[in-house]
Amino acid sequence: MCDHCLKHGTAGKWYLNAENYSKELAEELNLKEFFLEQYKNFEAMQVRKIAGLDGVGLGYKIKMPIIGRITKHFAEKMLHSQKPKHNPFRAEGHIGQVIPLHDATSILEHCVDEDSIILKYCMCRFMHQNVKEACCINFGIMSEVIDKLPRFKPEKDKFHISKDEAIAKFKSFHEKGYIGTIWYGMYPYISNLCACATPACAGIRPRVEFDIKTVFKAEYVAQIDPDNCQGCKSCINACKFDAIHFNEKEKVSEVDLQKCYGCGVCIQRCKFDALILRDRKAIPEIALEY
Amino acid sequence: MGRTKIKIDYSKCGDKSSVDPRECGKCLKNCDPAIFLLHESLDFEKENDPYDPQIWRVTPVYLSLCTRCMKCVEICPEKAITVKW
Numbered sequence: 001m002c003d004h005c006l007k008h009g010t011a012g013k014w015y016l017n018a019e020n021y022s023k024e025l026a027e028e029l030n031l032k033e034f035f036l037e038q039y040k041n042f043e044a045m046q047v048r049k050i051a052g053l054d055g056v057g058l059g060y061k062i063k064m065p066i067i068g069r070i071t072k073h074f075a076e077k078m079l080h081s082q083k084p085k086h087n088p089f090r091a092e093g094h095i096g097q098v099i100p101l102h103d104a105t106s107i108l109e110h111c112v113d114e115d116s117i118i119l120k121y122c123m124c125r126f127m128h129q130n131v132k133e134a135c136c137i138n139f140g141i142m143s144e145v146i147d148k149l150p151r152f153k154p155e156k157d158k159f160h161i162s163k164d165e166a167i168a169k170f171k172s173f174h175e176k177g178y179i180g181t182i183w184y185g186m187y188p189y190i191s192n193l194c195a196c197a198t199p200a201c202a203g204i205r206p207r208v209e210f211d212i213k214t215v216f217k218a219e220y221v222a223q224i225d226p227d228n229c230q231g232c233k234s235c236i237n238a239c240k241f242d243a244i245h246f247n248e249k250e251k252v253s254e255v256d257l258q259k260c261y262g263c264g265v266c267i268q269r270c271k272f273d274a275l276i277l278r279d280r281k282a283i284p285e286i287a288l289e290y
Numbered sequence: 291m292g293r294t295k296i297k298i299d300y301s302k303c304g305d306k307s308s309v310d311p312r313e314c315g316k317c318l319k320n321c322d323p324a325i326f327l328l329h330e331s332l333d334f335e336k337e338n339d340p341y342d343p344q345i346w347r348v349t350p351v352y353l354s355l356c357t358r359c360m361k362c363v364e365i366c367p368e369k370a371i372t373v374k375w
């Protein structure tokens with residue numbers, strides 16, 4: 001279990017702690033105002049200068065000897081911030097974690113208020129690829145905030161959705177190969193359940209490309225049963241993290257535990273029941289690697 | 291490998307022109323590593339409706355991930371993009 005869950009997850013995982021979704025918490029932190037300000041300015045966040053630095057050319061900045069380390073340090077400090085008050089122009093206190101389908105279903109079933117579930121356009125796909133795809137499930141006060149911002153509201157899909165609809169939607173995203181992620185809107189309030197795609201995802205990309213901890217790996221890792229694996233390679237094609245390789249000698253697929261984010265996308269692609277998700281903490285060599 | 295520099299002429303596309311990049315968006319759609327960012331203009335922040343901004347521009351942000359395929363330069367109908375290294 002990661003440090004974060006030890007501190008914040010009464011049910012073992014921070015994102016299964018219903019307290020983090022509560023209306024009282026949002027009110028106490030005055031988050032409606034904060035989110036509205038943040039989402040009004042959402043797309044421009046990466047180009048707005050903070051202390052003279054913006055996200056333009058981030059990959060080059062990160063590679064510079066001293067400036068790179070400073071940039072990474074401040075970016076992570078900002079994202080992992082646990083201060084009660086934040087600047088809406090920065091992604092402060094905005095960290096997430098990869099989650100597989102069954103955890104996403106638990107969240108939707110047990111943690112969120114049914115009347116407040118909405119489906120909105122993915123901002124990442126819109127701002128990086130000019131694609132409008134309604135695949136972000138939000139809840140709580142986000143439903144009131146997004147209601148005021150027409151560019152996020154789906155034109156064809158329903159805006160307010162029921163629990164069952166949300167679960168069915170998330171399942172269909174998962175089948176498409178999208179990676180489930182759960183996010184603190186601002187710590188410690190949880191507001192977004194996303195179905196992310198690479199390379200557009202503004203959360204996954206800095207982690208994968210520049211090793212900035214924007215998103216934690218899941219509490220799980222995929223494991224292959226070599227007896228069941230038929231060597232069809234469909235899991236290899238499905239993996240967005242390049243974590244599965246083919247063992248030519250044995251003619252089976254193998255998971256690179258260090259690279260696996262535990263999203264579970266490979267599992268639903270496998271026709272031979274050769275893949276399962278195992279608890280990350282049960283495997284000593286990666287137990288602490290989030 | 292040296293740094294890639296991408297320049298977008300905003301007098302041809304974006305906030306200083308009559309072309310709305312949200313309507314065209316060909317550079318964004320055709321870039322395999324998706325290095326561009328479409329965002330509400332900060333230069334025209336006061337003119338923009340805060341709830342429903344109408345003035346947008348494209349900024350290349352993930353320059354280090356550019357593969358120098360030149361698809362954006364070729365596809366841009368306004369010839370607004372230059373890529374140099």
